[in-house]
Amino acid sequence: MSEDYILEMKNITKEFPGVKALDNVNFKVRRGEIHCLVGENGAGKSTLMKVLSGVWKYGTYTGDIVYDGEIQQFHTIADSEAKGIAIIYQELALFPELSVYENIYFGHEIMNGKQVDWNETIVKAYEMLQKVKLDVDPSIKVKHLNTGRQQLVEIAKALSKNCRLIIFDEPTSSLNEDDSENLLQLMKELREQGITCIMISHKLREVTAIADTITVLRDGTTICSLDAKTDDISEANIIKNMVGRSMENIYPPREKKEFGPVRLEIKNLTVENPETGREILHDVNINVRQGEIVGLQGLMGAGRTESALSIFGNPYKYKVKSGEVIIDGESHWFKSPKEAMNAGIAYVSEDRKGNGLVLIQDIKYNISLANLKELVNGWSLDENKEIVVANQFVKDINIRTPSVEQKVGNLSGGNQQKVQIAKWLFLKPKVLILDEPTRGIDVGAKFEIYSLMNKMVEEGMSIIMISSELPEVLGMSDRLYVMSEGYITGELTAEEATEEKVMKMAINSSSEE
Amino acid sequence: MEKKQSELVTLLKENVRNYMMYIALVAIMVFFQIWSKGSFFKASNISNLFNQAAYVAVLAIGMTLILIIKHIDLSVGFLAGFCGAIAAILMEKMGMNQWLVILAVLVVGLLIGFYQGTVITRVGVPAFVMTLAGQFIFRGMLSLSLAKTGTIVIAQKGYLALCNGFIPDIPHEGGIHIVTMLIGIIAIALVIFSMLKTRRNKQKYGFKVISNTLFIAELVLIAAVILVVAYVLASYKGLPWSSVIVGVVLFIYNYMLNKTRLGRHIYGIGGNAEAAELSGVNVKNVTLFAFCSIGMLAALSGILYSSRLSSATPQAGLGFETDAIASSYIGGTAVSGGVGKVTNAIIGTFVIMSLTNGMNLMSVDISYQYIVKGLFFIIAVAFDVRTRK
Numbered sequence A: 001m002s003e004d005y006i007l008e009m010k011n012i013t014k015e016f017p018g019v020k021a022l023d024n025v026n027f028k029v030r031r032g033e034i035h036c037l038v039g040e041n042g043a044g045k046s047t048l049m050k051v052l053s054g055v056w057k058y059g060t061y062t063g064d065i066v067y068d069g070e071i072q073q074f075h076t077i078a079d080s081e082a083k084g085i086a087i088i089y090q091e092l093a094l095f096p097e098l099s100v101y102e103n104i105y106f107g108h109e110i111m112n113g114k115q116v117d118w119n120e121t122i123v124k125a126y127e128m129l130q131k132v133k134l135d136v137d138p139s140i141k142v143k144h145l146n147t148g149r150q151q152l153v154e155i156a157k158a159l160s161k162n163c164r165l166i167i168f169d170e171p172t173s174s175l176n177e178d179d180s181e182n183l184l185q186l187m188k189e190l191r192e193q194g195i196t197c198i199m200i201s202h203k204l205r206e207v208t209a210i211a212d213t214i215t216v217l218r219d220g221t222t223i224c225s226l227d228a229k230t231d232d233i234s235e236a237n238i239i240k241n242m243v244g245r246s247m248e249n250i251y252p253p254r255e256k257k258e259f260g261p262v263r264l265e266i267k268n269l270t271v272e273n274p275e276t277g278r279e280i281l282h283d284v285n286i287n288v289r290q291g292e293i294v295g296l297q298g299l300m301g302a303g304r305t306e307s308a309l310s311i312f313g314n315p316y317k318y319k320v321k322s323g324e325v326i327i328d329g330e331s332h333w334f335k336s337p338k339e340a341m342n343a344g345i346a347y348v349s350e351d352r353k354g355n356g357l358v359l360i361q362d363i364k365y366n367i368s369l370a371n372l373k374e375l376v377n378g379w380s381l382d383e384n385k386e387i388v389v390a391n392q393f394v395k396d397i398n399i400r401t402p403s404v405e406q407k408v409g410n411l412s413g414g415n416q417q418k419v420q421i422a423k424w425l426f427l428k429p430k431v432l433i434l435d436e437p438t439r440g441i442d443v444g445a446k447f448e449i450y451s452l453m454n455k456m457v458e459e460g461m462s463i464i465m466i467s468s469e470l471p472e473v474l475g476m477s478d479r480l481y482v483m484s485e486g487y488i489t490g491e492l493t494a495e496e497a498t499e500e501k502v503m504k505m506a507i508n509s510s511s512e513e
Numbered sequence B: 001m002e003k004k005q006s007e008l009v010t011l012l013k014e015n016v017r018n019y020m021m022y023i024a025l026v027a028i029m030v031f032f033q034i035w036s037k038g039s040f041f042k043a044s045n046i047s048n049l050f051n052q053a054a055y056v057a058v059l060a061i062g063m064t065l066i067l068i069i070k071h072i073d074l075s076v077g078f079l080a081g082f083c084g085a086i087a088a089i090l091m092e093k094m095g096m097n098q099w100l101v102i103l104a105v106l107v108v109g110l111l112i113g114f115y116q117g118t119v120i121t122r123v124g125v126p127a128f129v130m131t132l133a134g135q136f137i138f139r140g141m142l143s144l145s146l147a148k149t150g151t152i153v154i155a156q157k158g159y160l161a162l163c164n165g166f167i168p169d170i171p172h173e174g175g176i177h178i179v180t181m182l183i184g185i186i187a188i189a190l191v192i193f194s195m196l197k198t199r200r201n202k203q204k205y206g207f208k209v210i211s212n213t214l215f216i217a218e219l220v221l222i223a224a225v226i227l228v229v230a231y232v233l234a235s236y237k238g239l240p241w242s243s244v245i246v247g248v249v250l251f252i253y254n255y256m257l258n259k260t261r262l263g264r265h266i267y268g269i270g271g272n273a274e275a276a277e278l279s280g281v282n283v284k285n286v287t288l289f290a291f292c293s294i295g296m297l298a299a300l301s302g303i304l305y306s307s308r309l310s311s312a313t314p315q316a317g318l319g320f321e322t323d324a325i326a327s328s329y330i331g332g333t334a335v336s337g338g339v340g341k342v343t344n345a346i347i348g349t350f351v352i353m354s355l356t357n358g359m360n361l362m363s364v365d366i367s368y369q370y371i372v373k374g375l376f377f378i379i380a381v382a383f384d385v386r387t388r389k
Helices: A045-053 A077-082 A100-104 A118-131 A147-160 A177-192 A204-210 A235-243 A304-311 A337-342 A352-356 A363-375 A383-396 A413-426 A443-458 A470-476 A499-512 B002-014 B016-035 B043-068 B076-093 B098-123 B127-145 B157-164 B178-204 B212-234 B241-259 B261-271 B273-278 B283-309 B320-330 B342-361 B366-387
Strands: A005-016 A019-030 A034-038 A062-067 A085-088 A165-169 A196-200 A213-218 A221-227 A262-272 A279-289 A293-298 A319-327 A330-332 A345-348 A431-435 A462-467 A479-484 A487-493
Touching (some): A005 A045, A019 A034, A019 A045, A019 A196, A019 A213, A034 A045, A034 A177, A045 A085, A045 A165, A077 A085, A085 A147, A100 A147, A118 A147, A147 A177, A177 A204, A196 A204, A204 A235, A213 A235, A221 A235, A262 A304, A262 A462, A279 A293, A279 A304, A279 A319, A279 A487, A293 A304, A293 A470, A293 A499, A304 A345, A304 A431, A304 A462, A337 A345, A363 A383, A363 A413, A383 A413, A413 A431, A413 A443, A443 A470, A462 A470, A470 A499, A487 A499, B002 B016, B016 B342, B016 B366, B043 B076, B043 B212, B043 B241, B043 B261, B043 B283, B076 B098, B076 B127, B076 B283, B076 B320, B098 B127, B098 B157, B098 B283, B157 B241, B178 B212, B241 B283, B241 B342, B261 B273, B273 B283
Parallel strands (some): A034 A196, A034 A213, A165 A196, A293 A462, A293 A479, A345 A431, A431 A462
Antiparallel strands (some): A005 A062, A213 A221, A262 A279, A262 A319, A319 A330, A479 A487
């Protein structure tokens, strides 16, 4: 194969005050390949892509970007787009209230003289949707599409600009398995059409399944570039390169496994979405014992988060038709998160930025928010004690920060997640519900969170872990439930569970529906 | 020596936004002092400024809470006017005891705040719409209540003293107001005591504190400011009652926001309401509380204003809400919510009222006054936005 590179980034160095985010990075992408860029959070992947797309404009970094054989000087995103480079971000940049076709041609409208030619736009948009295999009416509002479909609209938008290099930043992190599979398939088809794809991802299984080349970054430097045909691209090898050590055990072993009596039992939970009138949970029964980690697995939309929130005081006001929460043998029904907290339940949100943390406040504020009564002395808060508590958590669970006065918004994803968990541990709950505890965080931080979970259950806490990542659920759970379309479709012990079994349960019932 | 300088520099840099307000306030005052050839800092004028600022100051305190939780209250101006009218009618037309009247009017304000807050939190009408409607309604009720009588003149001595009178003094020879000076000295002692206590506490826990030199410099500066203000007031008629009232309200709200769970919850709601709810905060009830509080403060504002004018007029309340909102924003309350301090809102009030007072002193035409205030408002918020990290 001739070495035809569409992109060569040579000796890129980018410094921020006090930090060298990129240090002499070399990154070569062959024309028409799928190139995966992996590395821990903070390794410099996003910074590198921002340099490429012109977010960090020419002159703020050193080194050369050679694209199509020419040195490029991008000053804005528009510059790089004009050359055919597009980025699909994790957080989609669509206008929910506009239609699909308006979104696709936003910013490069099809003109007929001085006016926008809407008819032509719709026809063209339809063509683009065909290309990404999205079968929807182009005039439907984007907000009515699910995340997976919205992402396809973004890709259609990139294609409409004749982009030849598309960068996907964690494209499957918020997709369910089906949509992820579709997306990966689509990337392969784009490759057939001669479009080059760069994918940033934490999901190594997807990376090894799809990549032609894998480049690993660590601490702002290129560690290696692996060719799928000739090099060892096993997950173990990639992880070894990412973290600089081989991680034999992705899931730390637990020293003792002793289960006490049933701590929490959810009985006959049936819940309806008040807006659509559709039942989202049907007769759900779950229990967790003391000292046990129970996994709750299922595809996106299976009802896992809804189950957790329904019993955690039902803050989004689902219509609960029946259901009972039994804690230590006592029956409850919680009308607010506060009541659930008082009874010993804690819920670590899947969306730490959206409803988990107050980003503009500092670490100590966030850690104490759910348990201020612990810090009250008469009417007044003991702010010194608050700092002591926060410092203790920073030390115990290894939150990397200069001080507890750091704003949470400035922390990396993994550290934000640790702050969120610390907040709930401070409440000393009986049952900790972790909703996608490792979403979007790097391998090292994941390991730390798993270790922390082990420590908590060894001390007698009960954990319900909701996760979309099959290996994680299998690796961590003592027992697991599989959900699909609002039903519990299976219950397996750790010994019984295999990926195939769980996947079958997660998908089976949805095909019956 | 070099190390201390760098500490001072970093401290200044980190707090440039906070200090800027004080600098702006001092600059405005000095500017008018020079322009008016020394009239601005006359004891009588400073006393006057305190009395003029009181009704806006209490509103700005309440508005800061509302703005922190990302709501707004446009109704407080005419609600204040209406409450002033109720007070005048109850006292002058119905002969009710003035102190009972004050209590009753505060309760009326609280109830109106409760009603508006209930509709906002339970029905879901946006605060902007609800309180805009409230502005119309209370304006109508104000003119209705004074329709037959026209402006009502208030003659109750105690009531009038609220925003015109001064705290009593012990009888003595000579010009200086002894009790005011005493209060100033006690205030300095309290400040020093509480700052020392905080510092000791921090040291006890082994936390970082600023160096001794800087700490003493800070103490001296604060003490000097209090002393100067106390002396200026004492050399006239003493401390105005209005300042006492504003001081008490400020103390309560500052304590509530910074030292209590309720305060934490308010900042949490402004920062991320959903996260607050999931952390066990009752978002609706806290929001309702904030509207109750501003309702009551609007009533207090109306009382102070009618006391100041010695009458209840149909025009009372016009534009109060804009002054209060401007005060809070000039004082650094974030337009995006979640950030704000009542102490700084008071500084904002003084910035606005110093502008008004100074321009009145120089007989600047009212049209220009509005334009100057507007431009200053833009500059202040622009600075705040640009320096926000």
